[in-house]
Amino acid sequence: MCEATCGLELTLAGDELVAVRGDREDVFSRGFICPKGYALKELESDPDRLRTPLLRQRDGTFSAVSWDEAFALIDSHLSPILAADRNAVALYLGNPNAHLLDNMLYARVLTRALGTRNLYSASTVDQFPKQMASALMFGTGTTVPVPDLDRTDHLLMLGANPLHSNGSLMTAPDVRGRLRALRARGGKLVVVDPRRTRTAEEADEHHFIRPGTDAHLLFALVHVLFAEDLVRLGERLQAICDGIDVVRELAEPSTPEVAAAVCGIEAPEIRRLAHELAAAPRAVAYGRIGTCAQEFGTLASWLVDVLNLLTGNLDRAGGAMFPMGAAGHSNAAGTPGRGRGARFGRWRSRVRGLGEIFGELPVACLAEEIDTPGDGQVRALITIAGNPVVSTPNSERLDRALGDLEFMVSLDAYVNETTRHADVILPAPSALRRSHYDLALYLFAVRNVAHYSPAVLPPDPEVPDEWVTLLRLTGVASGLGPDADVSALDEGVARFLVEREVKIPESPVGGRDVDVLLDALAPRVGPERLLDLMLRAGPYGDGFGARPGGLTLAALESAPHGVDLGPLQPRLPDALRTASGKIELAPALIVADVERLRASLGNGARNGDGVVLVGRRQLRSNNSWMHNLPVLVKGKPRCTLHVHPDDAERFALADGEAAVVRSRTGAVTVPVEITDAVMPGVVSLPHGWGHDVPGTQQRVARSHAGTNSNLLADELVLDKPSGNAVLNGIPVTLAPVRGNDAFFRRIAREERHASTSETPASL
Numbered sequence: 001m002c003e004a005t006c007g008l009e010l011t012l013a014g015d016e017l018v019a020v021r022g023d024r025e026d027v028f029s030r031g032f033i034c035p036k037g038y039a040l041k042e043l044e045s046d047p048d049r050l051r052t053p054l055l056r057q058r059d060g061t062f063s064a065v066s067w068d069e070a071f072a073l074i075d076s077h078l079s080p081i082l083a084a085d086r087n088a089v090a091l092y093l094g095n096p097n098a099h100l101l102d103n104m105l106y107a108r109v110l111t112r113a114l115g116t117r118n119l120y121s122a123s124t125v126d127q128f129p130k131q132m133a134s135a136l137m138f139g140t141g142t143t144v145p146v147p148d149l150d151r152t153d154h155l156l157m158l159g160a161n162p163l164h165s166n167g168s169l170m171t172a173p174d175v176r177g178r179l180r181a182l183r184a185r186g187g188k189l190v191v192v193d194p195r196r197t198r199t200a201e202e203a204d205e206h207h208f209i210r211p212g213t214d215a216h217l218l219f220a221l222v223h224v225l226f227a228e229d230l231v232r233l234g235e236r237l238q239a240i241c242d243g244i245d246v247v248r249e250l251a252e253p254s255t256p257e258v259a260a261a262v263c264g265i266e267a268p269e270i271r272r273l274a275h276e277l278a279a280a281p282r283a284v285a286y287g288r289i290g291t292c293a294q295e296f297g298t299l300a301s302w303l304v305d306v307l308n309l310l311t312g313n314l315d316r317a318g319g320a321m322f323p324m325g326a327a328g329h330s331n332a333a334g335t336p337g338r339g340r341g342a343r344f345g346r347w348r349s350r351v352r353g354l355g356e357i358f359g360e361l362p363v364a365c366l367a368e369e370i371d372t373p374g375d376g377q378v379r380a381l382i383t384i385a386g387n388p389v390v391s392t393p394n395s396e397r398l399d400r401a402l403g404d405l406e407f408m409v410s411l412d413a414y415v416n417e418t419t420r421h422a423d424v425i426l427p428a429p430s431a432l433r434r435s436h437y438d439l440a441l442y443l444f445a446v447r448n449v450a451h452y453s454p455a456v457l458p459p460d461p462e463v464p465d466e467w468v469t470l471l472r473l474t475g476v477a478s479g480l481g482p483d484a485d486v487s488a489l490d491e492g493v494a495r496f497l498v499e500r501e502v503k504i505p506e507s508p509v510g511g512r513d514v515d516v517l518l519d520a521l522a523p524r525v526g527p528e529r530l531l532d533l534m535l536r537a538g539p540y541g542d543g544f545g546a547r548p549g550g551l552t553l554a555a556l557e558s559a560p561h562g563v564d565l566g567p568l569q570p571r572l573p574d575a576l577r578t579a580s581g582k583i584e585l586a587p588a589l590i591v592a593d594v595e596r597l598r599a600s601l602g603n604g605a606r607n608g609d610g611v612v613l614v615g616r617r618q619l620r621s622n623n624s625w626m627h628n629l630p631v632l633v634k635g636k637p638r639c640t641l642h643v644h645p646d647d648a649e650r651f652a653l654a655d656g657e658a659a660v661v662r663s664r665t666g667a668v669t670v671p672v673e674i675t676d677a678v679m680p681g682v683v684s685l686p687h688g689w690g691h692d693v694p695g696t697q698q699r700v701a702r703s704h705a706g707t708n709s710n711l712l713a714d715e716l717v718l719d720k721p722s723g724n725a726v727l728n729g730i731p732v733t734l735a736p737v738r739g740n741d742a743f744f745r746r747i748a749r750e751e752r753h754a755s756t757s758e759t760p761a762s763l
Contacts, residue, residue, distance in 0.1 A: 003168055003170075003441050003444075004171065004172065004173040005028065005441055005442070006022060006023075006026070006034070006037055007451065007561060008037055019041070020040050026562055027562040028173055028449045029174060030174065039629045043430075043626075046628060048628055048699060050412070050413055051463060052427060052462060053065050053067055054415070054425040055070065056423050062415065071472055078476055078477075079479070087117050087118055089381070090120060090369065090370075090382070091110070091114055091118070092382070092383045092388055093107060093121040094388070095625075096385040096386075097385050098441065099438070099440075100434070101436060101527045102467040102527050105530050105531075106467045106470040106527070110477060114382075120360055120361060120362075120363040121386075122386060122388075125393070125725040125727060127169055128358065128723075129291075129298040129301045129724050130297075130301040132344065132357060133301040136302075136341075136342055138575065138577070138584075139576050140342065143330070143331045144169055144443075144444055145314060146320065146321065146568075147320060148284065148446065151317050152319065153282045154188050155283070156190045157287070158286070159292075159300075160193075160289070161200075161616070163176050164198055164618055165617045168289060171445035172445070172446040178446075183202075193206065193208070194209055194290075194682045195642070196208075207273075208264060209264055210681070211290075211294065211728050212294045212296065212612070214290070214294070215303060216259045216597070217259050219254035220270050221270065221307055225307075230278040231310045232310070233309065237314060240581075242582045242583065247310075247586055262600075281318070284313055284318065284319045287301060287304045289615075291304065293725060294726055296597050297724050298721040299594065321569075322572070323442065325442045325443040326448075326538050328534055334506060336574035337575075337576050340577070341578045345357075349369060350376045354718075363388060364392065364393050364718055366401075371400070371404060378405075380407040381407075382410070382473070383418055386412075392715075393715040393725045395690075396666055408424075409426070411466070413427065414625070414628065416624070416625070420695035420697075428466050429459070429463045430460070430463075435453060435455050437453075437527075437531055446568070447567055448568065449563065449565055450535075465526065471484075471490060472486060494529050498521075507537055508537060520544055524553070536553075551563070589721055609651075609734060611682070611731070614728045614729065616642070616686045618638055621638075625688075627701040627706075637706070638706075640673035641659055641683055643675070643678065644674075645675075645676060653672045656672065657671070658737035659735065662712075662735075663713075663733075664731075666711040666712060668685075668711050669707070669737055685707065685712075687727065690710075691705040
């Protein structure tokens with residue numbers, strides 16, 4: 001359910017889950033658990049979770065249909081559109097896909113079958129700036145250095161709140177315990193953030209920074225390293241690095257004084273931060289969503305790794321290191337130290353000409369691709385485990401656009417703000433009825449580990465495995481009809497992957513007989529067969545007998561608490577997959593964006609009030625999809641606008657009363673929470689809320705509706721290189737709501753009542 005991948009110990013009475021606690025023997029999480037883990041019990045029993053396919057009627061209501069009826073309808077509507085123009089069908093993949101083994105393996109099969117260039121995901125409102133920068137520097141989008149938390153002496157953290165997010169592009173259960181251990185061994189934690197987050201409260205130092213200016217601060221730190229002879233690459237990194245002189249030249253104008261004027265951190269403090277980072281025996285800089293979801297997200301993400309390299313802390317214990325996932329790691333296959341590198345912009349969106357990134361288009365352009373007439377217009381949409389009406393910029397426009405589609409199908413657990421538009425909704429099995437292996441998240445873990453959990457409960461006869469549903473959709477997309485042979489499709493997928501693996505000379509199964517390997521994988525089918533192949537051909541695998549004692553799925557099945565593969569190890573230059581075989585420290589695409597950063601100096605907020613909006617993480621929340629669980633939404637309302645006391649006085653806002661927040665794209669009314677935990681000139685609203693739209697079937701979420709912050713996000717303002725949405729640093733205006741005080745006090749009372757009532761109160 002989140003990136004921490006904590007091991008859970010479950011107690012069942014028959015098929016009923018009665019208790020959840022942390023697995024104390026788990027090799028990675030050691031018993032740590034957060035409220036989301038405990039919420040698994042309510043998630044399993046949630047009466048609003050879908051358990052049968054639904055068909056939307058003309059009046060907007062839904063009725064249950066059989067699986068065969070649902071797929072017959074999908075085929076009759078989707079196939080003609082695909083036959084006319086494959087790009088007229090768009091696919092959106094939501095964040096939960098990254099946590100699901102079925103989806104990680106089989107959604108890409110569906111994507112290939114659709115053959116559309118209109119592929120979108122939650123990644124372009126989140127982490128693609130970091131993955132783009134890493135791909136340009138190191139060769140692939142999963143070659144992302146992560147902090148070696150357990151061995152570092154000095155951690156500089158920007159735009160991240162892992163005590164609420166449990167780590168992001170940094171899989172690390174019990175981050176609080178790890179950070180406290182860092183300080184207990186004499187290390188130092190420095191947090192840079194526009195808010196005094198829970199993580200900042202644990203830090204030795206916290207520095208407020210004006211949203212969107214992280215790249216200016218980071219460039220100033222790089223400037224100090226060069227100007228004061230603090231660069232410490234060492235011979236090993238020096239020998240495999242290109243572009244140092246270019247970076248030196250780019251950083252020269254970025255003095256601490258220049259940065260101080262825009263970011264709000266004084267020049268002497270910037271110099272001290274640089275000196276302490278350079279002087280620490282083992283140090284690491286880490287930036288996350290606050291540094292990604294801004295106008296200069298790619299530059300900021302790149303500069304974090306530039307800092308780690310220049311201080312000699314890249315690819316060394318206690319610094320920024322490259323994990324070695326047991327399966328699926330692109331930098332652990334093929335020729336060590338060399339590859340094709342990264343290519344972007346291979347095609348562009350129809351309306352605005354936004355470039356492709358990692359095979360998809362920025363989701364900020366999805367609405368315009370639907371609502372703009374002309375050749376290539378998106379006429380149909382498939383969503384899988386996603387809620388873009390709540391999670392993407394200018395979401396009101398997308399909400400309207402979805403109503404104009406000719407056909408829409410969703411694979412999801414709920415009738416939510418997005419799936420309420422679908423003509424057909426296909427349910428997904430519960431967490432206890434599917435197997436788990438965190439294929440994506442262990443590629444970014446602070447320790448090399450592997451866990452596999454078989455399904456706890458037998459399959460639901462009414463809800464097929466999700467990989468089966470995805471292959472049935474693949475059958476429709478491939479022209480095989482609604483009743484395609486799923487077993488044959490699965491055999492084809494397995495054979496394709498085995499054939500691809502044996503063609504790799506460096507693979508432990510290079511040159512082997514395909515049928516012999518397929519026989520060795522039998523009788524497994526579905527994701528288990530594919531996972532077993534990936535594990536056995538992976539860096540720790542048994543190579544189908546070539547490396548006796550190596551990892552297999554059977555070995556993981558016999559280790560229910562996981563397998564510890566050891567601390568992160570230096571991996572350069574072998575982990576590189578750039579065409580040059582070197583670290584590309586100054587990629588042309590990134591260098592070209594520096595002038596845009598320079599031009600932003602002195603701009604400030606783009607409105608008269610000078611106030612900007614940022615988001616915030618919440619421990620009991622995971623984007624939009626866990627707000628229907630009473631255990632996670634109980635207590636005082638959390639969807640409030642954090643306002644600094646100075647700004648509250650300036651705009652005549654009162655604690656607990658309502659304010660109107662306006663941006664270019666819209667306006668919302670939200671309760672005010674006055675706090676000095678946010679810096680002056682900045683207001684904060686959590687994302688993932690706004691459950692008060694008609695047509696949804698999430699009773700608890702509706703009674704704790706909150707406000708959709710993405711009504712204020714501007715789909716026209718993007719990080720230029722990556723096309724990532726800008727969700728932090730949004731210019732807004734503030735005004736009090738007058739004459740409605742009693743109404744909002746009543747709303748607050750009903751929120752409090754709903755949080756303590758077994759039956760949620762309707763608003």
